[in-house]
Each structure stands twice: as structure tokens, then as C-alpha cells.
Amino acid sequence: MLKYILQRLLYMIPVMFVISILIFVTIQLPPGDPISKMMENQRTQINVQFSEQDLEMMRARYGYGGPLHEQYIKWIGNILLHGDFGYSFYKREAAGKVIADLMPLTLVVSIGSFIFTWVVALPIGVLSAVRQYSIADHIFTFIGFIGLAIPNFLLALILLVLGLTMFQTSFTGLFSSGEIQQAPWSLAKVGDLLKHIWIPMIVIGMGGTAGLIRIMRANLLDELHKPYVEAARARGLSELRLLIKYPIRHAMNPFVSGFAYLLPSLVAGEAIVAIVMNLPTEGPVLLNALLNLDVFLGGGFLLILSLLTLVSTLLSDILLAWLDPRIRYGS
Amino acid sequence: MEKMSETLVEVKDLKIHFFTDEGVVRAVDGIDLDVKRGKTLALVGESGCGKSVACRSFLQIVHSPGRIVSGEILYTRKNENGQGEVVDIARLNPHGRRIRSIRGKEIAMIFQEPMTSLSPMYTVGNQITETIRLHTEATKQEAWQMAIDLLDKVDIPKPDRLVEEYPFRLSGGMRQRAMIAMALSCNPTMLIADEPTTALDVTTQANILDLMLDLQQQYHMTLLFITHDLGVVAEIADEVAVMYLGKIVEKSDVNTIFNEPKHPYTQALLRSIPKIAVTREELDPIKGMVPNPYRRPGGCPFHPRCAKAMAECRTVVPAVTQLNDNHTVQCLLYEDLVGEKAMEQAK
Incomplete structure (x- = not known):
């Protein structure tokens, strides 16, 4: 290994x-x-x-x-x-510093969206498969298709409008004010971030969540009637233990390999949302750097993002090998 | 005459239907069956006759859209006090605790596909100890040792090494042995084997059959053996039930079935076996195909393929005719015979 x-x-x-x-x-x-x-x-x-x-x-x-x-x-x-x-x-400072300033929040938002995606998609996908064609399945399928069909930025705009008209608050940014954003990190600042981050998390994660629900549902439906499931049932396992130990474990494979592609797509999807929601993340800065022929800033960002993608691919492959002995013994 | 052996499972008028979008499939259409303690009952029939579904109902693992519609599966189990207790399996909740305590512990099952009946994600030992730990108080270490002993018992070489292997690293025969070891792990009263040798090559088939017969003696198990292979039936069965389209068309002991088959379907099945000693131009298969399950023929389901079909066969559903104590057949040819006999006796 x-x-x-x-x-x-x-x-x-x-x-x-x-x-x-x-x-x-x-x-x-x-x-x-x-x-x-x-x-x-x-x-x-x-x-x-x-x-x-x-x-x-x-x-x-x-x-x-x-x-x-x-x-x-x-x-x-x-x-x-x-x-x-x-x-x-374009920023008139060292490109390395600009990247270092923006990357942590970008990663927090992306990883937050990623966790949101998994935590929501996994149980719903399982439920949709196990109770196929039930009312819950139909409702989640419907919501899922809407989530797939609505572009992230449109959802962001709708939420912004709703926030302003119904709650008289602005959902933009990651912090309550510019001063907090500039201030050094403290518990209060983290608390403020947690208060604001969930809206961008949902907006950015929405499309991925809807997609993953469909993938999980389809994978699990394939596995539920496999002979090894029937054999385990015939041994007297309870339905819940059976479900977790066999079909879900098997259905996780494509889920985990999707992990590698999720990070880049989240970062890409994040750019437009960040512009709409005025998030202090790398998306808008990267876009402007490229528009202004700012080679060093743009190149630096792209280099770091590519490296992150490679690392996440590696992580997902390691996870997959750990999860599935067939891959470990493959070669 | 030998004393009648005790009945372990008595199936009465069992009906299992599949409710699909295209219509209702009567996979099992009112069968009666006695499984005698310690004996081997072979359930024989072509693909799609309902034999696999019937045996799955013994464990309540008929998958949806299939459902036990009516009938009883009376299983005589020993309760905690060692007294006999009759449970109607057909009426147990398929997800309930009672049927789960029977599955794997009292009635175990092995399947047709050793390649896919074991999960490739877990070691052989993991999957065997799962059953042991589920039904007994054994600790992890004890269960692991039991698994090694079981693998040894089913003639697997180097069981202490193999127990840590993943199933996909074993051959088909080895996997089926591992499945058998798993089925034996809780010393079951009854073993259901659903075509356990079909997916294996011929020499492995013979080895597995020998092993199963041997273990049946050792463990005093009742064996319900599902197969389409009459050669296998001749080798292992005490009793034979022949199924066609959800009905048991003939039922008797193995000698009677092979020497004096009464139902035209049984006769045709036996004729279709290639014989080496007899010179014959061609094989003699049963003509026609198993009918579309959505369009079952009226009357006797076998009449479109039957060489002895009469006009009445198209409309009249034959009843079960008791030829003698141990031989029943479901065919109009014999209904008249019994009727005539009765008439003669009446005179």
C-alpha cells in the first residue's frame, strides 16, 4: 500500500x-x-x-x-x-501573498460544500433506492431534478432576493462586515463565518448533491438484488445491518471515485457564485487576473488548483483501494 | 413396512404470485409438499417452473414483487424446552425477529452462483463468522476458530490461510465449499440447496455432491435439493417432486419416479436424458418451450407440449390423484383410472 x-x-x-x-x-x-x-x-x-x-x-x-x-x-x-x-x-502585491490570503477561505467554502453534498446526498440516495417509487422517493427525485436543472448562480440570486425581501438581511459575503473580514482570526470571527457560510455552501453544493443522489440511488438499486445480498439475508441478518454491510458498501465505489472530480467542479462552480454573492474567495480574483493578463497571479492560482485536483485524485484512489480489496489485489 | 418418517416441513396449497406491471405471474400455484426429517427431497423442473421461488418461501426471502398469497408452510421446530412447536412460516413477517432466528440457524441455504453469493468486499472468514456471531454466543476468536474448523470439514486445503482470503481469489468449487461451510456453521436442521452444482464443472460437481451427502449423514440434516439435472437427482434424492409451471405434477420416491413415471411430463423429462448405452439417432427433447408466464395455457398447463394430450386437457384442470400412499400425480389420464378403480370397487 x-x-x-x-x-x-x-x-x-x-x-x-x-x-x-x-x-x-x-x-x-x-x-x-x-x-x-x-x-x-x-x-x-x-x-x-x-x-x-x-x-x-x-x-x-x-x-x-x-x-x-x-x-x-x-x-x-x-x-x-x-x-x-x-x-x-493587477493586485499590486506579491502573487504568492494574494493566493495565500484567498486560498484558506476558498478551501473552507469548497470543502464545506463538499461535506454538505455528501451528508445530504448519501442518506437521501439510500432512502430513494430502498424505498423505490415511494412518496419520499418521488419527492426527492423531483427536488433532485430541480437542483440539477437550476444553475448555481440563479439559485444564489433567488436566495439573495428572498433574503432581502423576506428577512431584510443580505446573504452576501462570508462575514457580517468588512472590518471582521480584515480582522485577525479569533473565535468571534470563526463564529461569524459559520453564521454566513451555510448559504454559499448550499448554493454551491446544490447541483452536486442532486447529481450524487441520482448516482447513489442508481448504484444501490443495482446492488440490492445481487445474490450476495440474498445470501446474507438467508443467513438471518437484519435488514438494516444487511443494507449497511453489503449493498451500501458496494455502492460506495463510484461515489468515492467521484470524489476526485467533485473538488475541481466545486471550485469552478464556486467562481460564478462567488461573484454573485460577493464572497472573498479566489474565483472572482482569478477571473480578473486572467482578464487583465496578470500572468503570475492567474498562473499561480491555476497551478495550485491543479495540484489540489491531483492530490484529491490520489486521495480518492487511496480511499478506493482501502474500501475495495479487489482494487488492492488488482495488480 | 418401514415406519413413516417424521415430517419436518409440510407445505399446504402454497401460492406465490408476482405482481408485475405486465400482469400477475403465478410462479407457485398451489403446491403440497412433505419434507421428511433426515431425508433428501429433490425438487425438479425446467427453468422458470417456480422451484427456486418455492424454496425461497421456506425462509421468507421471496423478493418483491413476489408474495406468498395463500397456503401454509408448517415447520416443526424445537423450542427452548426441547418440545416440538409448529410454526407457519408463510405467516411470519419477512423482516421479523422470528424468521431471522430460523434463517441461517435452523434452515440454511446455499445458492446457485458461488461466484456472486459471497461478497468480494469481505474475507471468507468475516462472512462465516458473521453467521456464527449472529446466532450463537461465541466470541470473535471462538467464531474465527469455528470458521477454520468448518472450512477444514468441507475439505478446503490450508483452512487457516484461506479463512483470511477474499472470495474473488478462490475458484468456483472452493467458493461453493465456503458457502457450504457457512451454511453448516450453526448446525442447521435443514439445508436448502438451490442448484448448488449448476455453475460448476462436472468433476467439481461430483465432489461437491459427495461432500454434501457426506455432511448430511454427519449432521443428520434434512436436504431440500433444487435441480434440473436428473442425474443429480438419481444420485442423492430419497423423494422427488416434479414441478411444471408452478404446480407439482408428480411426486414419489426416487425409484418410482425413475422406474414407473406416470405423468407425461416426467416421462418426457426422463426420455430427454442422453443415454450412452443406448444407440439412438438423436436426442429426444421435450417439444415446445415453457409457455410465457403471462399467458398460461388453460386446463392442464402441460397440454400444449404433451404427447398424450386429450381434448379435455385444454379446459379441465387436473386434480391431484393419489395413486398409492407415496405417489401422487396431477393428470387427467389417471383421474379416470382412479375413478374406474373406485367404480369397480363399488361394484
């Missing part, structure tokens, strides 16, 4: 290498470079901060003007050797 994990970690290195090249090339595709873009911005804006010399220095430091592969080597070299993600021209 340990060998398997080490092997998988080694595989991640070439994969990350290819991903980083793809990210870099894609970001460089639009015409112009970030420094020209910034100079252009400076011409239209009044708050001039950089002199021509500053910009030339940056050009030299990040290799602009040189061939693409030199730029790439400088970029990835700075990240790997010095942890320097470069300078964000």
Missing part, C-alpha cells in the same frame, strides 16, 4: 510538469505582455506607481522580451526554488 502511494506521488511530478507548461502557454496566448498591459492601464489611470525603470527591471527579472521557454524556466524556477509566484500587476 505504501509502495502504491509513493508510486502515485512520483507519477504526479511529470503530470504537474506538463500541466505547468500548459498553464503557462495558455496564459501567454493573448497578445501583449502583462507589463505593457500595466503601462496601458497607467496611461488611463491617475495613480501612477511605477516608473519606466521599475518596469524594465521587472521585465528583466521575469524574462519578458526573451523567448517563451526562458520565461517559463524563470517562472517555474522562481516558484520551485524561492516560493516566488511573481508579482501581481
